[in-house]
Amino acid sequence: MSDIYHVENNVPSLLTFCLSAIHQQQFTHALEAALAALKLNPNHAEAHHLASHAYGGNGDDFMARVMLKRAIALEPDNPQYHYNAAVNASVDGDTPRAMMHYAQALRLAPDLLDALWNYGECLRLDEQFTLALGCFERLVQLDVTHYESLWDRMSVCYAALNRHEEAEAMYQRAFAAQHSGALAHWEYALYKLSLDDFETGFKYYNDRFLCEGKNSVFCHDFPYPQWSGTFKHNETLLIHGEQGLGDELMFASLFTELLDDAEAVSAQVIIACKPGLARLFADNFPRAQLRTHMVGDRPADLSDVHVDAQLPMGHLMHLYRKKMDDFMAHRQPYFKADPERAAYYAERIQRLGREAVDGKRRFRVGLMWGSNPAAVSAKFSRWTHQRSIPLNALLPLVDMLEDIEFISLQNQERGSEAATAPQLDIVDFSLDQTDFYDTAALIDNLDLVISVDTSVSHLAGGMGIPTWVPLMKRADWRHGRTREHSIWYDQTRYFRQTQANDWQTVVQSMHDALRTHIDKKKARS
Incomplete structure (x- = not known):
C-alpha cells in the first residue's frame, strides 16, 4: 500500500509528501500525491509544478511539459517555473525558447544562480559575449564561483571582446583552479594562436585529445609510441588524421618538409x-x-607494414611552425591537379557554360557558399551555419555576369542549391565530384575561388589559386584576428565581417574588388 494513504487529505499535506517523495526519487508516490492534490484544487500551480517533476522522474516527458506549462499559466511570475521550462527546452534542443524562459526567470529573480549560469552559457554560445559576461560577473559578485568552467568561460568572453589583459589573467586563474580541465587548455590554445603566439598556442594545442571529444577532436589510439620529432635511420612514422577535411588539407602544408627530413x-x-x-x-x-x-x-589498416612511431597530424604544427617566419617561408603551393582530369573539366566548362553559346572565354569564378552541416555537436552546427553565406546574398555579383562565368564548387549534398539563384547562371558539377582529387581538377580551370571557411578554401589555397575567403566576425584561429591575407597560402585573401551575421558588407567589398579586377583585366586586353 502506498504511503500516500497515511497523509492527511488536504493540499498542503499532499504537496509536502510529494516534495519529500521527489527528493527520495520515489516518483510514483510523488505523482499520486500531486494528482490527489489537483483533485482537491485543479488550479493549484505548485501541484502542477510538482506533478511535472514526478512525471519527468517517471520518464513521461510529454506530461511533464504539459503540467509545467499549466503551472506557468496559473502562476506566470514564478521564476522557478520559468527556469524549469528553460531546462526542458534546452533538453529538447529548443535554444531560443530556453533563452526566453531563462531571461524571464532572471527578470523575476535577478540573482537566481543556476539561471545566471545557464543563461550566460546560452548567450556565450550565441556569441553575445557582453551579455554573457554580465551573467558570469554577477555570479562572481555574489561569490558563487563553484561552477566548474566559470573562469575559462569568462576567459573566452574577454578574449572575444579583445580585452586581452583580462582574458590572460582569467585563463591563468582557470588553470590554477582545481576543477579547470583540458577544455580550458584547448580554448587557451585557440586564443593564443589567434594572436599569432604560435609557440605557446601549439604547445597547449597538443593537449586537445585530453578533452575527451568535448572539442569535437578525436584521435585513434594506435599501438605505437608517439614520435619524438626527430627521425631515426630507417624509421617508419605513421602520421594520422584526427579532425576535419579542411584541417587535414591544411596540415598537409607541412608534409613536404616532413618527407624531406x-x-x-x-x-x-x-x-x-x-x-x-x-x-x-x-x-x-x-x-x-x-x-x-x-x-x-x-x-x-596497418597489418601489412611495420610502424615504429605515430603522430597525429596536428602535432606537426608545434614541430614545424613555431614562429611567423616559419609560415612566411613555406607558403608555396603543395597541391596540383591531375592534368587529364583537369582537361576533362576544361572541356565540360566550355560545353556547359556560356562560352558554348558565344565563344567568349569569361573570367571563371568558383563559388563555395555553404559548409556542410556538422553533425558532431550543436556548437559546431552553429558554426557551420554562421560561416556559410546564403546564396541569394551573392546576387549583387550578377551585374558582372557578362564578364564572369560562375562555377559551383559545392558537393552533392548542397549542389542543388545553385538552382535557387538562377540569376547567377551557376554551372554546377556537384554530381561529378566524388573526392578532392576531382575538386582539384575542377579548381585548376578557375581564375578565382570565392569560398567560405571550409575545406575547399584550403584546397584552392594549397593549389596556389587566387582565393577569397569571406569570414564570420569571430573567425577561426588559423585566420588570425585582423589580417587581410592568409599566412598559410600566398594567394588567399580575407574579407571579414565587421558586424556579426552581416554578409551584405562583405559581399559588397568582394563585389567592388572583383569589379576593379575585371576592369583592369579588360583595360589590358
Missing part, C-alpha cells in the same frame, strides 16, 4: 587520411605510403 635519413612516412583525400594525397606526396583512415569508424 625523412628522406635525409632513409626513413619512411605513412599518411593515414580521410578517404576523400586519399587520391589527392597519393598523387601529390608520392614519397609517402597512403592509408585511408576514419577515426572511430574505419581506422587505418
